[in-house]
Amino acid sequence: MTRRSSRGFGAALGLLAALASPAATLEGRVTDGRRGLAGVRVYPDRQPRVSPAADPPLAVTDGEGRFHLDLEPGDTVLAVEKDGWRRDLVPAAEWRGDIALSPEPRHRQEAVFVVRLDFTDEPSKLPDGALRELIFSRRPGVASAANYLYEVSKGALSLVEGRFLKLRSADHPAPRTDAHKLGMAEWVLERLQGEDLGACDRLDNRTGARRSDGKPDHLWIITPGKPQSLTADEADLKAVSLLVPLPWDRGHRWPLIFMTEQVPLGNIVHEAFHAMGEHRVDDLYLDCGDPLTAGIWDLMDAGQYRGWDRSHPGEGPWVEDTGYSPSHPSAWVRSELWYRGHFRDQVRRLAVKGRAWEGWIAPVSRAPGADPQWVTLPDPRKKGRFFSLEVRRPWGFERGRVGGRFGPGHEGLIVARIDPSLLSPDDPRGPMRVVDAHPGSPEPPKPHFPCRRWELDDAAFNLGPGENPKGRAGPLSWQVLETDASGRMRVRVSLRR
Structure with a gap:
């Protein structure tokens, strides 16, 4: 019943x-x-x-x-x-x-080495104070990179300012396009040779372990200009995470983020996740016309643009009303990919071995407790591929909506098929496919995501008017049986032979 x-x-x-x-x-x-x-x-x-x-x-x-x-x-x-x-x-x-509350033994500070790269023909326009607020603010209620990472790590990661360096270059005259970004990044690295990283090097960038590795924890190069992710103008630069060989030691690469000063928060933390683990965290989106990836339900897909109040690609500033409330990473990304599994114990996982299971699933955004927050079942059709179930609630940064929309499918049980063999460091192949609870529902009118990227914002299974409590994908079927006032959901799943 x-x-x-x-x-x-x-x-x-x-x-x-x-x-x-x-x-x-x-x-x-x-x-x-x-x-x-x-x-x-x-x-x-x-x-x-x-x-x-x-x-x-x-x-x-x-x-x-x-x-x-x-x-x-x-x-x-x-x-x-x-x-x-x-x-x-x-x-x-x-x-x-x-x-x-439970102790968090892995809590640590990760330092950002910020380089503001101005050009002789184009100086920065965003004041230093506003940039620092967007990146480092820990005031409650502020949409900042530090608050986002503290929230999704459940208190394990405090992002702090390490160095704030200003450089000015005449070597890269306009027009500057994406093809010039690697050269500009190498120009910055040349000027960092011999720098004493000190407190900017606290952890292993690849694994997240607390030991220095000779690289800045985070190196963020920020130039003047507009974000191409929003303007779709190739004359603007697109935010990107790079692994760049050191000019003085080509056998070693530093991870860094290259972005413009008007880039929205969602793009910043999306690229930061790429860098944290040196590109183990993959892009989940495919071409803009592909509807069944992870959509709004993961930071590494369209979720980086959550919090989208209006469309104005030709004019800024964008940070106040675009991508200011990015989605959390999915349980899979947060648990298995982020720093190559370093924060795995932040999500309580239940790997179902049999053909059926019934029980409560707690919201994945909460601190782990007695109930599972991530339930997985193997897909018998392909070795290594599996089904994923997690409960998402509009709490914290996941309160962000697109155009103020809210209704059936916007919270509840998210079911996905995940194929880790499709992970790629630089060529997205769609390793995560969310099942849509309301297939055939039209994508909303403006405001919509860049290049009309598919949102899947009503993909959650739930109880109530207009909701869909049941679903099926291949051999897996599921049903939402109950919800409670703590945000949990009791779910029944079964796997056909």
Whole structure:
């Protein structure tokens, strides 16, 4: 029988009713599972923006782990974070009891070596302060690269400023096209020869392990100009992640990101994921006309453009209303590809060995707990290929919408077929194919993604009016049986012989 679970709903509704006034105070406690935990930041999870109208209210727990927080009626999820502890997103159904955090032994800082490369015929226009805010801000509610990476790593990765260097070149006159990017990157590297990287070299770029490897943790070269990803003008430069041989030692390559100063946040963190693991994280998209890749459900596909309020390819600035709320990486990318599996334990996985399974799946954006967050089953038709199930909720950066759209299929169970043999460092072959819960639904009118890239924004399976609880792909079938107030879904899956 298909039904929506009432378990937890009563408590959640009662708590939300108590918050029905314009502002109400929530009193809570954060613990380590036994004792109160001091110094925890607690704030309502709201839509991140590059320049939010106001900061969300913020509480810091006292010596007993207690906090007082003023909330608005629309606040239904709390962000709970402290360096060295796993960050969590906690829905209202769980606010009445203590909120427990688990230690995060892998927490570390990763430093960015920023190079602003100006040209004699074109200086930078974006102020340094605005660029630093877009990259490094850790203020709650700000759409920044640092906040995004802290969220998707569940508190394991703090992005910090290492060096901020300004260079000016007369060697690369306009017009500058994508064909010139490698030459410009090599020009910058020549000027970094002999630099003492110091605190900019804290980890192994390939594996994510905490040991220096003679390379900057992150090297980001930022030039003046518009982003080709949005203008579609070949006279502009496209953001790219490169592995560049050192001019003084061609046998060694440094990973770096090359981008323009007007590039949106989604492009920045998309390219950063390529660099983190030296191109183990693949592009998931194919040609713009191919509908069945990962779409909006992964940062490495159209999800890098999530948060898209209007189309204005001919004029900027774009960062405020385009790609400011990029999707999380899928469970597969986050768990298996990112730094070659270094953050694997951030996602609780269940690999089903038999032909059937039924159970609860927790939202993958939360700290791992008792329930699986990623369920996989082998595809018997091809060795190594498998089916993937995960639950996605519009929390954190995944609150971003395209043109304000929301409705059936925009949250819930995401089912995909994944073929790791199709991974490629530079020639996307579509290793991840999301199953569409609403096939045949028209792609929306403007605003739409660059080159009308397919969104699949209604691909989730769920319960409720207009939703689709059942699906099938080849030998696999599934059904959503229940949801609960904590965002979990009870799912039944079966695999035909």
